[in-house]
Amino acid sequence: MSRISRMTLFMVGFRAHLLQAVWNFERQQGIGWAFALAPVLERLYPDRATRTERLAEHTAYFNTQPTLASFALGAAARVEEARAAGQGDAASMARLKSALGSTYAALGDRLFWFTLRPFAAACGVLLALTRPQSMSGALVLWLVYALPHVGLRAMGVLWGYEQGPGVLSGAFRERLEWVVRVLGVLGCAVLGVVFAWSLAPGGEPRPIAVQCALAGGLGLGLLTAQRARPSPTRWALVLGILGLWLALRR
Amino acid sequence: MKLPLLGTLIAGGLATLDATPVAQTLASQPLVTATLLGALWGDWSTAMAVGTVLQIMAASTLPIGARTPEDYAIGGVVGAGVALTIASQAPYEQVRQAASLVGVLAGFVAATAGVPLLRAQRRWNEGLARWCEAELRAGREGALSQVHVAAIALAFAIGLAHCGVWLGIGGLLAPHVARESLRLAGAWHLLQPLWLGFGFAQLLHAFVQRRIERAGVFAAALVGAWLVIVAGGP
Numbered sequence: 001m002s003r004i005s006r007m008t009l010f011m012v013g014f015r016a017h018l019l020q021a022v023w024n025f026e027r028q029q030g031i032g033w034a035f036a037l038a039p040v041l042e043r044l045y046p047d048r049a050t051r052t053e054r055l056a057e058h059t060a061y062f063n064t065q066p067t068l069a070s071f072a073l074g075a076a077a078r079v080e081e082a083r084a085a086g087q088g089d090a091a092s093m094a095r096l097k098s099a100l101g102s103t104y105a106a107l108g109d110r111l112f113w114f115t116l117r118p119f120a121a122a123c124g125v126l127l128a129l130t131r132p133q134s135m136s137g138a139l140v141l142w143l144v145y146a147l148p149h150v151g152l153r154a155m156g157v158l159w160g161y162e163q164g165p166g167v168l169s170g171a172f173r174e175r176l177e178w179v180v181r182v183l184g185v186l187g188c189a190v191l192g193v194v195f196a197w198s199l200a201p202g203g204e205p206r207p208i209a210v211q212c213a214l215a216g217g218l219g220l221g222l223l224t225a226q227r228a229r230p231s232p233t234r235w236a237l238v239l240g241i242l243g244l245w246l247a248l249r250r
Numbered sequence: 251m252k253l254p255l256l257g258t259l260i261a262g263g264l265a266t267l268d269a270t271p272v273a274q275t276l277a278s279q280p281l282v283t284a285t286l287l288g289a290l291w292g293d294w295s296t297a298m299a300v301g302t303v304l305q306i307m308a309a310s311t312l313p314i315g316a317r318t319p320e321d322y323a324i325g326g327v328v329g330a331g332v333a334l335t336i337a338s339q340a341p342y343e344q345v346r347q348a349a350s351l352v353g354v355l356a357g358f359v360a361a362t363a364g365v366p367l368l369r370a371q372r373r374w375n376e377g378l379a380r381w382c383e384a385e386l387r388a389g390r391e392g393a394l395s396q397v398h399v400a401a402i403a404l405a406f407a408i409g410l411a412h413c414g415v416w417l418g419i420g421g422l423l424a425p426h427v428a429r430e431s432l433r434l435a436g437a438w439h440l441l442q443p444l445w446l447g448f449g450f451a452q453l454l455h456a457f458v459q460r461r462i463e464r465a466g467v468f469a470a471a472l473v474g475a476w477l478v479i480v481a482g483g484p
Binding site for chain 1: 270272273274275276277281282284285286294295301302305306307308309310311312313319320351354355358359361362372373375376379380382383386387389391394395397398401402405430433434436437439440441443444445446447448449450451452453454455456457458461464465467468469470472473474475476479480482
């Protein structure tokens with residue numbers, strides 16, 4: 001019979017919001033991982049000395065994409081439960097964390113960082129440009145990202161616990177991959193609309209100099225995007241300083 | 251003026267928290283913080299002008315793995331905060347536009363300057379983590395909660411202080427910006443679309459990923475939307 005209640009798993013999901021609070025170069029998410037898993041360990045190990053020993057073990061290095069870390073936390077809770085019943089050891093837990101960390105990072109980075117975040121930003125900017133007098137741009141940006149992020153973070157622990165380490169394989173993984181592909185295509189379409197609106201907001205074409213600046217920025221941006229360094233921010237900063245210098249020199 | 255300034259400082263601290271230590275819901279993104287600050291200062295157009303440019307640049311700045319990217323959480327608050335501070339002192343349209351230019355530049359500089367600060371914060375976290383591990387091995391499990399409270403307080407204080415420094419500099423720049431507002435407003439008219447185009451390119455690059463059919467979707471959407479917008483316009 002399960003010794004870990006849904007309430008305990010909910011607490012783990014809630015604490016997962018602080019997974020990166022003590023993020024550092026040495027252990028990365030290690031301390032946050034131990035903090036999130038603490039309610040499960042409290043349930044499984046009534047003896048204080050054993051519990052703190054397990055907590056100290058869990059502070060070891062861990063890093064993955066923070067949203068999907070919830071699935072790893074759920075899977076780890078299940079393995080820890082088996083360990084408390086006498087199956088498994090510290091080495092098997094370390095191997096599990098290492099395997100899940102890299103696997104979930106590979107999927108999560110593409111889904112959240114490379115796709116959902118730019119997509120949310122594109123939707124937000126589109127609304128901010130077309131409806132500048134309303135809060136809808138900020139609200140949509142926030143909701144498009146935060147709803148799946150918070151939802152998966154809360155439910156991920158439960159799903160990870162129910163299905164174990166293989167939770168993000170098979171059909172569920174394929175669905176997430178499909179979402180990545182669809183959002184990529186939709187993002188291109190949204191950007192096309194944003195660019196068209198920037199050229200002629202409300203159907204009124206902007207002056208030719210402004211249209212040239214937009215097109216020039218797009219061309220320069222596509223050229224500089226081929227290399228990771230200097231970063232886009234540094235390029236934008238250089239363009240701004242150059243523009244400022246030219247303006248003040250006139 | 252004191253209340254919006256105080257609100258901006260607190261927003262700096264809260265944005266720093268949302269960016270990495272707590273929740274990561276994107277409430278710290280420049281468009282969101284600029285919208286809130288615009289409502290707080292009662293100058294929506296300046297805040298949105300700055301927030302949109304910074305947002306489009308922030309969207310392609312990603313915190314992958316152990317990389318320390320530019321800190322657009324603080325850059326967004328600083329950019330909008332500096333622009334609103336300057337614009338509030340001389341509420342004319344050209345001063346607003348000049349303030350937007352200076353605000354965006356301040357946002358870029360603050361985001362870039364935030365990188366070494368973030369690294370320092372993460373090194374301080376190393377010290378906290380080592381202390382926590384030693385305490386746990388000594389049997390004191392309360393150390394986990396204490397170290398989280400300390401790290402969150404540290405992040406909030408850094409965000410607030412960083413924001414405060416840039417708002418102070420913005421306040422000092424205000425008279426100069428007002429004096430040069432005509433020329434700066436002229437530069438804003440060209441730099442804003444240049445930055446937007448540059449930012450769109452970064453996003454497009456992220457979405458297209460060298461797939462020709464996706465580039466086709468962008469082109470089709472651009473042409474289709476242009477026709478609808480222009481034909482459907484007044």
